[in-house]
Amino acid sequence: MTSLSVMGVGKIGGEVAYLASVLGIADEICLYDSNAALAHAQALDILHTGIDLSVSTDPDDISGADIAVFSAGIARTPDIKTRADLLSVNLPAADDCAAFLEGYSGVLITITNPMDANNYYLHRRCSIPRERCIGFGGQLDAARFSGYLGEYGIPGDAWVLGEHGEHQVPLFSTLPGDVPEDIRNEILGKMRRSSMEVIRGKGGTVFGPAWHIASLIRNVADNTHAVLPVSCVLDGEYGVSGCSLGVPARIGQSGIEEIIEWDLDAWEKARFMEAAAASCALCRRADE
Template identity: 30%
Template sequence: MGARKKVTVIGAGNVGATTAQRLAERDFYDVVMVDIIEGLPQGKALDLRESGPVEGYDSLVIGTNSYEETANSDVVVITSGIARKPGMSRDDLINTNAGIVRQVTESVAKYSPNCIIIVVSNPLDAMTQLAWKASGFPKNRVMGMAGVLDSARFKHFIAEALDVSVEDVNAFVLGGHGDTMVPLPRYSTVAGIPITELLPEEKVKAICERTANGGAEVVALLKTGSAYYAPASSAAAMVDSILLDKKRIMPTATLLEGEYGISGLFVGVPCKLGINGIEQIIEITLTAEEDAALKKSAAAVNELVEVIRLKVTDIGL
């Protein structure tokens, strides 16, 4: 591989392969896709390379079943694990995915000890906490992708309700990735105007509820899997902010150590993402109601972390 930044995507399923596609099409990363299924990452990587002449990109895309090819990656995106099926909560995935994420993270850390890890596997916040422990990396180099996706869903629903361009919508979501997430309407704007000024309260409430259930809505429609286009776009946007050192403020699952009155847990809050990973946690003032909702969300994350402590005893969590 040349002087391009190197991004590894673990998992060549729908989310992983689409993330690899989004990154390859940007034309400034080389991409390695890893999966345990023989031939799957190799086939998808070849297909993506053969798209290059049509799309006009020269990105090198490699598919592999081992971690040697991932050595010295700048960023690693972990998408491995089983996807949700209808009627399954994200939390039902925990026992299976904890084992997978632990094993993957240890392999990643061995071959790319200086990389930044972005976790996409569900249940997101708990899996990110597990990856941080398993990697031994400092907290600025391990983060979870959830808030970018949740706020994208929120933005879409706001734009749809007001019949405006998504480009003028900014949306703000805090908390764990799941039913307890905390969309913040008073910090969500259209061309700088808070949506609370533009939409009636009951409409705002309905949009917030639909955002919190956004993943389940897609799962129920697909019946055989979960969302992957928007999650892949969200992961790629985080990679861009880090490797292009854009320093974007993005809602990111990060380890809180007293911020927002929460300690020792990975929870989604606004973070500045740059070449060093999480460069700053942005702390905003919450109303009593918002604060209570965030604490409730953190408590839900904590319950899952407790489950992992029971199940994944061999990494000393």
């Protein structure tokens, strides 16, 4: 049996709770939102599927969940240029949810943007060990990267490290052939713009993120030991400390079992260090 709490049950959080229910990933779910009427409505909507599971809206149940998802806060709009611009408006949501994570002993998955900074902030604010703080974003970025590789006829598995934002780092050195720098930069530019196309068309991304978040939850719940691109609080790995950043990590019931350090080529390493600098700067702002 796996218990899941979702803090912030709007578009993405609500869809994640629904997917975790219908896919049989969790059999106990706690839904929390600052809008209590929304949380109640989402709980009823899930129960009306007829699925046999327990659904609570009592925030006191959050701290007892095996897996907690932080998805509360303001989503990006066409007027918000980058995810980093959401830091000041979403820190209050992080503080609100942190109150329910006192002494939390499960695995925390952070979704709310800027995700890397929020993952680091909740790790420190709630004194949750870094191994149990997972930031979501790399799986979604990798799926987008895979689509662009297909457009260019480039084979191979897609991996994206770095920041979940402007400083994402698609890996080309892991692909079977050499990809020229001009093509790399073209694809990176497309990736940076990909979410905004969805936001302008429908007001926000939902299906892609929710599907990959549900997959991440399943990997934790099922103790798969799969290697996934997730944001981890770094302490010397890749020569970086004091921030959270996307890297390959082995995932299981205890959270991050192992951070795997891959050799990056010069193009990737330069961008990874730019990502580290950007993430560290945001984390210092969050700590102020």
